[in-house]
Amino acid sequence: MEKISYAFTDGFTIAKRNVIKIKRVPEILVAVLITPLMFVLLFGYVFGSSIDIPGGSYREFLVGGIFAMTLMFGAHFTGAGLANDMQKGIIDRFRSLPMSRSAVVFGKTASDMIYNVLSLIIMVLAGLIVGWRIHNGIGSALLGFGLLLLFAYAISWIMAYVGLLVPSPEVVNNASFMVIFPLTFIANTFVPAGNLATPLRVFAEWNPVSAVTQAARELFGNIPLGTPEPTVWPLQNPVLYTLVWVVLIIAIFAPLAVRRYTRAAAKT
Amino acid sequence: MKLSTESLTRSAGTDIIEAHGLVKKYGDVIALNGLDLTVPEGTILGLLGPNGAGKTTAVNILTTLLEPDSGTAIVAGADVAASPGEVRKRIGLSGQYAAVDEHLTGFENLDMIGRLYHLGKKRSMARARELLERFDLADAGDRPAKTYSGGMRRRLDLAGALVAEPPVLFLDEPTAGLDPRSRTELWAMIRDLVKRGSTLLLTTQYMEEADQLADDIVVIDHGREIAHGTADELKTMVGGERIEVSLHSEASMEDAQRVLARFSMDGLYVEGRSVTAPISGGAQTLTEALRALDFEGVKLRDVGLRRPTLDDVFLSLTGHMAEQGSKETSGSEQSETMEEAR
Ligand SMILES: Nc1ncnc2c1ncn2[C@@H]1O[C@H](COP(=O)(O)OP(=O)(O)OP(=O)(O)O)[C@@H](O)[C@H]1O
C-alpha cells in the first residue's frame, strides 16, 4: 500500500522536476512548437495543393497523417531526456534513494505528455490556417485528439526503454529516426494504403500508425467522399485496433523500462 | 597485508559497513577481485587507489547500484542484496561525478531529494535551506545549478547526500577537480560530518587526502587490497620521510653523500646531482643535516623534506621499489655508479 502511494508521490516529484525543466530550457519548447508548425504548413501547402483526390481535399486528408507523424517523432524527447539523465549520473543518484523504482520512468512519460499536448494544439491551429476542418462535430474530434495522444504516450514508453538502453541522447535520436521514419512512412499517413505495392501495402494495412491515422480521419470527418471502404480488419476497426496496440505497447515496454532502470549502471 | 591490530581494536564498536569477498567482472576485466571492507561506526575509511583500481565499483555495490558477482555486504544493518530498499533509506551517496540537475536551482535540487527520501514537503524545504546555508550556497541557492562553478556543484552534490541525515555516507572522490582552497574547505566539512556521528567511506587517489581525513586506509589495486592501516602505518611502511638535496656542482657530491649517510636510516639514493636519504625526526633532522652540509661547504641548489606519496606506497607495495633498490647503495659503491654514469 505504502509502495503504491510512493509510486504516485515520487512520480509526481519527478514530473514536477521535468516541468521546471520545460520552463527553464525554452529552446526545447521552441523546437517542440516550431517543428509541428513547419510540418503542417510545409506539407499542407506543398503537397496539399499539388495532389488532387476526387471527392475531397488532399490537404484535409493529409493533416491527420501529419498529426500522427509529428507526435511519433515527439516521443524521442522522452528517450533523449532519460539517456541524458543517465549520462549525467542523475539516474544513479535517483537509484541510490529510497524512492519508488517506477517513479522516474512514469514521471518522465507523464510529464512529456505536456510536449505532445502543446504540439497538438499548435498543429490544430496551423491545420485550421491551411484549410483543414472538423466535419463530425467537436465531441468526435476530441475523441480523435485523445486517441492520438494516447498513442503518442504508448510510443514514449518504447523510447523510454531505448533511452535507458543506449549510451547517449544522440544514439536515441538515431535509433528513433530509424524506427519511426519507416513506421510513419509505410502507412496511410501521406497516401491511402491501397495505392502501395503489395508487400508495403500489407505492412501499411497492419501498421498501427495507419490505424491511428485512419481513426483520427474518421473522427474528424476527413475521409474524402467516394474513398473505397477499407478491406482489412485493422482499418475497418481503427479505434479498437489502436487501443489494442496502446495496451500492448505499454504492457510490454513499461515493465521493460522499469526493469532497465533498476539495473542501469552509469555509463561514463 | 595487515600492518597492525590497532585498527581492529579500534573497531570495538559495531561495524556499520561489512563487506566480504566482493567480486565484480566486466567481461575480461576483473573490477573487484575478492575485496573485504569493514568500517566501524563513527569512523572514516579511506579507499585509496589509482584509476581503474575498483573504487567506484566498490561504492556502487555498497550503495545498491550494482550487484556483485559474488560476495556479501551489510550496510547499516541491512543486506545489500536481500534488502536494498532498507539500505537506501540509511545511506547518502555523492558519486564520482557531481549528479546535480543543471536546470534546477540548488534549492530545487535539494528539495527534490528530500521529497524522494519521503521527508515531506515542510521538512524537505527546511533541510534544503539549512544545507544551502551550511555549504555556503545560500546566495546561489535560487540560481539554476548550471551557473555554478565546479566547486559549488561538488558542494551541492555533497549536500544532496546529507539531506536525510543518513547514518552512513559514501563519497566517491569528493574533491576531484577542486582547487586547493575548495579542497581544504571540503575537508573541513567532511570532518565536521563525522563529528556529528556519521560513518563515512570515501575514495580518493590522493594519499594526502586519506592522510587528512581517514581513520583507516585500505589501498587497492586491480580490485584487491594491497595494504591496510592508518596513514602513519602506511607511511612507515614505505620508509617514512626523506631529505632530498640537489647540488650546484658535482665537486661536492662526495661530501654531501658522506654527510647525509650519517642521517640516513637506510642507505642513499643518488641520481644525477641529487641525493635522497630516508630519515626520521622530520624538520629537526633536516635542520641538523643542513647545518652539517653547510659546515662542509656543500652548496645546495634545492633542498626539501619529502613525505611519501601514493606513488611511493604503490611502488613499494607492488614490488617495483625492489628493482630501484639496486641503486640504493652506500656511499663508496655509489661513486662507482657515478663514474659509470660519466
Ligand atoms: N560498466 C563497465 N563496463 C566495463 N568495464 C567497467 C565498467 N565499469 C568499470 N569497469 C572497469 O572496471 C575497473 C574498475 O573501475 P572503477 O570505475 O571501479 O575504478 P576506479 O577505481 O573508480 O577508477 P577511477 O579512479 O578512474 O574512478 C576498470 O578497469 C574499469 O575499466
Ligand SMILES: [Mg+2]
Ligand atoms: Mg571511480
